Amino acid sequence: DIQMTQSPSSVSASVGDRVTITCRASQPISTWLAWYQQKPGKAPKLLIYGASNLQTGVPSRFSGSGSGTDFTLTISSLQAEDFATYYCQHANSFPFTFGPGTKVDIK
Amino acid sequence: EVQLVESGGGLVQPGRSLRLSCITSGFTFGDHAMSWFRQAPGKGLEWLSFIRSNPYGGTTEYAASVKGRFTISRDDSKRLAYLQMNSLKIEDTAVYFCARGAAHSSGWFDYWGQGTLVTVSS
Numbered sequence: 752d753i754q755m756t757q758s759p760s761s762v763s764a765s766v767g768d769r770v771t772i773t774c775r776a777s778q779p780i781s782t783w784l785a786w787y788q789q790k791p792g793k794a795p796k797l798l799i800y801g802a803s804n805l806q807t808g809v810p811s812r813f814s815g816s817g818s819g820t821d822f823t824l825t826i827s828s829l830q831a832e833d834f835a836t837y838y839c840q841h842a843n844s845f846p847f848t849f850g851p852g853t854k855v856d857i858k
Numbered sequence: 859e860v861q862l863v864e865s866g867g868g869l870v871q872p873g874r875s876l877r878l879s880c881i882t883s884g885f886t887f888g889d890h891a892m893s894w895f896r897q898a899p900g901k902g903l904e905w906l907s908f909i910r911s912n913p914y915g916g917t918t919e920y921a922a923s924v925k926g927r928f929t930i931s932r933d934d935s936k937r938l939a940y941l942q943m944n945s946l947k948i949e950d951t952a953v954y955f956c957a958r959g960a961a962h963s964s965g966w967f968d969y970w971g972q973g974t975l976v977t978v979s980s
Binding site for chain 2: 752783785787789793794795796797800801806838840842843845846847848849850851852
């Protein structure tokens with residue numbers, strides 16, 4: 752199975768900050784990677800698919816990059832509504848697995 | 859508007875069974891893969907099972923943690939996806955989500971239900 756790791760596990764940031772989250776796969780997955788945002792008590796929301804494609808309706812301050820084993824999610828200017836936990840998920844092969852999550856909270 | 863609503867969760871004793879349903883609307887159900895996920899209290903997301911659309915064979919995939927105990931199915935005429943859960947264990951306690959694959963056999967999930975809580979306890 753492909754293992755996914757994320758760093759950092761948590762980050763404290765202020766509105767307007769640039770935030771970067773890293774996701775690493777235990778073996779190459781090309782660009783078979785998605786990013787999700789989850790707020791407490793809510794379902795996950797798809798932000799990015801195919802490593803760098805912005806899901807319809809997601810603000811352009813979110814961007815994704817990477818291929819192979821190393822990926823990043825960047826929030827260019829953090830907004831109040833962005834405080835949440837972010838997960839990466841690979842879709843290269845079954846079983847799909849998620850990273851452990853990165854919690855973005857208020858500094 | 860695309861909507862997914864899970865039902866069927868609740869309190870169940872270890873070793874018993876439960877069937878979750880995912881009621882959908884607002885899209886052509888037969889054109890999409892469907893999947894089930896769960897999230898134990900305070901923990902991260904876990905993918906459980908996947909079913910391709912019928913034009914793509916309607917075949918299924920499972921996580922090792924539930925293979926042989928859980929069964930995913932779909933009824934395109936009713937726009938429903940199901941998760942039959944047998945031989946439930948205490949560690950199956952979680953919020954269970956259904957989600958729509960972005961396409962017939964897609965591995966990313968663009969719409970999710972709100973989740974239904976399953977508690978396995980004696």
